[in-house]
Amino acid sequence: MTELSQSNTASRSLAAERARKVKAGLRRRHMTEKIFRGLGIAAIVAALGFVALLFTDVLSKGIPAFTQANLHLEVAYDPAIIKLTPAPVREVGQSDAGFEQANLKWRSSLVLLNWNKVLEVAMRKSAPADYDIDTRQLLTIPETNARHILRERYVEDPGLLGKTISIDLVASANVDNWVKGNIDRDLPDAQQQLGADARALTDFFAENGTLTKDFATGIFTNVDSRAAPASAGLAGAFMGSVYMMLVVIILAVPIGVASAIYLEEFAKKSRLTDIIEVNINNLAAVPSIVFGLLGAAVFINFFHLPISAPLVGGMVLTLMTLPTIIIATRAALQSVSPALRQAALGLGASRTQMVFHHVLPVTFPSILTATIIGVAQALGETAPLLLIGMNAFVASVPASPLDQATALPVQIFLWNGNENRNFFEARTSAAIMVLLGLMILLNAIAIFLRTRLERRA
Amino acid sequence: MDVMAGKVKMTQTTVESAMNPTDAPDRSIRIQAQDVKVHYGAKEALHGVSIEIPDRAVTSFIGPSGCGKSTFLRCINRMNDTIEGARVEGLIKLDGEDIYDPSLDVVELRARIGMVFQKPNPFPKSIYENVAYGPKIHGIATSRTDLDEIVVSSLRRAGLFEEVKDRLNEPGTGLSGGQQQRLCIARAMAVGPEVILMDEPCSALDPIATAIIEELIDELRANYTIVIVTHSMQQAARVSQKTAFFHLGNLIEEGVTEDIFTNPINKQTQDYIMGRIG
Incomplete structure (x- = not known):
């Protein structure tokens, strides 16, 4: 009897000891969690603060223009x-x-x-x-x-x-x-x-x-105008950007999506595909100005395409956007559940039928989003365009992608360097607003299409 | 090894005799496998399996996880082809025809041997589209009315039609788990296969849905050769006429279901059935 009660007290004190230890650990755990949460909130506040600062600056300067x-x-x-x-x-x-x-x-x-x-x-x-x-x-x-x-x-x-x-x-x-x-x-x-x-x-x-x-x-x-700065406008640069975007959409989207589908769904895994994969990932990290050099050397010097033309700009941006689109499309294809593939194959669908009837429809929204993000990124790119002559002063609206033109981000760059600072500071911000507006429009289209397609699926 | 082969032979003769001849008219062997080995990369997952699967009967594969029963099932309609690094050796014949013959089209093979998977995997499309897809890609239905007929009769045979007849255009993914699995069975039947492979078709379902599917399997065996992989020995006992026990990549014992469960010859089979391994 006493022995039993003794062992009982012993086990009870052991349990109390264990509870105390857990409690001590708990305090530390809660502390870590609190610190982490605090850091996270601080990071978000800082990020939002910078965005707010940027927007206030751009808007306050640009709206008067x-x-x-x-x-x-x-x-x-x-x-x-x-x-x-x-x-x-x-x-x-x-x-x-x-x-x-x-x-x-x-x-x-x-x-x-x-x-x-x-x-x-x-x-x-x-x-x-x-x-x-x-x-x-x-x-x-x-x-x-x-x-x-x-x-x-x-x-x-x-x-x-x-x-x-x-x-x-x-x-x-x-x-x-x-x-x-x-x-x-x-x-x-x-x-x-x-x-x-x-x-x-x-x-x-x-x-x-x-x-x-x-x-x-x-x-x-x-x-754009230099002799009459007050009449300088964005029409030329805007059309230049629109043409380049069209070129990028027409070239980069089909090529990128098709390469991704081939690499992911059809190509046998081999040393060669491994090398290709590594290279595509590396290409995504290549500084954009290098693509500009490539464009100048290949498209202009070798193929003798016109300088300052949106076609060449669009082709350079295509090269730059391709890795983004390929990587995103492959990721989307990889995320499709094996069950869906097996269902199609088990019914006797061929590989092509499986891809085009089942895999692509479910990945379409993500591919679309990736594509539009890639195009938006290309739209905001400046550095490669400087190297193919798109920073030239062009005082006309390009009538075709082969005409000389400039682009919105390049126009921002040019206006920002204008010597009539107190006038062009506002114009620059106004141009930034137009560019951001165009990008927001693109993203809005992406979100709209995405939700629509997802609802249908 | 000799002893083993003898045992297998013996159990086979019992299969032939034990089955009620009036149960199904054609009792011939449908699928014949000889020394099937499967490698995943460097690892051998199946160490030489030989078995015969009878026509218009349910054959169940049982065994603990990782024993190779699903791997072997997937050899029968060449689904292992789709796995990177998988290699199949040996001979599998469907009606005497080598299914791994390079001249044989795997698409055609899968039209003859349908498959139902562990987790219900309807396409994210309407119920109608789910069932109609197979006949469409194989060009089985020539007109819309033909297609409608196939869809309705397949859903009927899967025992699903009454439940979904008013919402054929709603997504198949909106059905309950059991209904989804019956939809997948209907989808497989719509192509008009001769053999249906089922890979643990009830493992994701509740007991009521499981009972419905088991009943369905029992009905289907009048017209189809069914091979089912299952974790549940009770299920194997309930639905199958022939049972094969796999362990560690080997086929240990096969025979008439009743014999396997009441009178197993092999010690390992006995242990598994008694719940000592697995």
């Missing part, structure tokens, strides 16, 4: 200034070449006319009576392309001669800076971008409604 100082002028096409014979009309019996020559002569005399005078008259009309400002300073207020715009309006409609019409003109970048307060108004005259008289007149225009800040459609519709 979507409004721009515009001048609303009453322009008189005064015959006293525009002394011009009427546009040549084709005479009976005149040869093509003869008519062409007459036309050319007419156009060059048109260019030689003093369109700045027309502009000056219109501006002085809106200024206070007898305002004392010299012509040179006065003409720093509208953007330098204003005279071309006036001329083009006339060429479009020669009937304007002798009439007065109201025309909206973009104000110069310096005026835009002044109006938006991008330059310190208290700086001494020597450090100001505009002359004193021009500054005063700008303020007057802003007050009497001649100058207003309107939505800057030019950002979307115009091409």
